[in-house]
Structure formats: structure tokens, C-alpha cells
Amino acid sequence: MSELAEDGTSTSGGEAGVTRGGRRGDLFDPTCATxxxxxxxxxxxxxxxxxxxxAAGELRFTELRGRIPGVSQKMxxxxxxxxxxxxxVARRVEHTVPPRVFYRLTPLGDSLEVPLAALREWAERHMPEVDAARADVRRAAES
Incomplete structure (x- = not known):
């Protein structure tokens, strides 16, 4: 397991041992891809x-907004x-009066669905544990 020295460098070396200088996997560096x-x-x-x-393919703005409860028009x-x-996401405009604007995932955006689905699956499986831990901390703070 890698540990960080006071200067932010790894004490173990290797690929996992990156510094804060921007190399791969360094979440402390704003240029890190992750x-x-x-x-x-x-x-x-x-x-x-x-x-x-x-799930839906291409949708107009109003259709998309209707399928996302709680989102404001501005957000x-x-x-x-x-x-x-x-x-x-790709944006397509039909030049009608008023203009009709459609949105769909690009192939790059579509490739995000699998990792996001994995996060949703993790959340569905583990959020009861997270909620229970928070409730334990809340109860301990109240006593």
C-alpha cells in the first residue's frame, strides 16, 4: 500500500506512487483526468x-425536463x-417557429451509461448501510 510523505510524494514508488505534479491517477492535481x-x-x-x-434516445428540452423531477429550467x-x-450530448435544432431543440447522447456520452449504472447499482445496494451509519452518528451526537 502506498503512503504519502509530508511533501505529497509516495513513499512506495511505482505507478501507484504518483506525486501531486499532475501524473496519472493524482486526484490532488486539477489536471488529473479522473x-x-x-x-x-x-x-x-x-x-x-x-x-x-x-433510455429515451433523443428528447426535446421540455420532454427531458418533464422526466427529471425537481430540475429547474436554468439548471x-x-x-x-x-x-x-x-x-x-449533441444538440439539434429544427428551424421552425418556435425553434424545436432536441438532445441526445453522443457515442462518448453513451459510453458513460455503464459506469454510471454501476454507481447506481452500488448506491441501491449500499445506501441503507450509509443511512444507518449516519443515523448512528446522529444518535450518538444527540446523547
Whole structure:
């Protein structure tokens, strides 16, 4: 197992022993690929948009919003803009009056469904344990 020295370097060396200088797998470095991905997809709204579009295919903005309870128009709009900018969602506009805007996952966005489904599966299996642990801490704090 790798341990970190005071300067942030690994004391064990090897691939697992990365420094904070930006090499692979270093979550402390803002340029780390994993950290950048988590920054982009780590919101509940992003996960929900990916799930809905993976199941439904192409949807209009209003249809998408109707399938994501609790999301505001502004939050969905911002989330979609970010996903389009990241190449995970494609936006198609039909030039009608008013314009009709459709969203669908790109192949890159579609490839996110499997890891996100694994997270959902983990949550469904383990959140009762997490909730119980939180309740234990809450009860201990109250006594």
C-alpha cells in the first residue's frame, strides 16, 4: 500500500506512487483526468440527464425536463450546455417557429451509461448501510 510523505510524494514508488505534479491517477492535481471527469459529471443532474437520454434516445428540452423531477429550467439548461461543450450530448435544432431543440447522447456520452449504472447499482445496494451509519452518528451526537 502506498503512503504519502509530508511533501505529497509516495513513499512506495511505482505507478501507484504518483506525486501531486499532475501524473496519472493524482486526484490532488486539477489536471488529473479522473478529477476532471468527476468535476464534470459529479452532479446529480448530469447523471440524471445521461440516464434519461440513454433510455429515451433523443428528447426535446421540455420532454427531458418533464422526466427529471425537481430540475429547474436554468439548471437543466446549464447542465445541457456543459454536456454539449464536453462532447457528451449533441444538440439539434429544427428551424421552425418556435425553434424545436432536441438532445441526445453522443457515442462518448453513451459510453458513460455503464459506469454510471454501476454507481447506481452500488448506491441501491449500499445506501441503507450509509443511512444507518449516519443515523448512528446522529444518535450518538444527540446523547
Amino acid at each position: 478529477r476532471k471527469l468527476l468535476d464534470r459529471i459529479g452532479t446529480k443532474w448530469t447523471s440524471m440527464v445521461v440516464k434519461v437520454l440513454a 437543466l439548461s446549464t447542465t445541457l450546455q456543459n454536456l454539449v461543450a464536453d462532447g457528451l
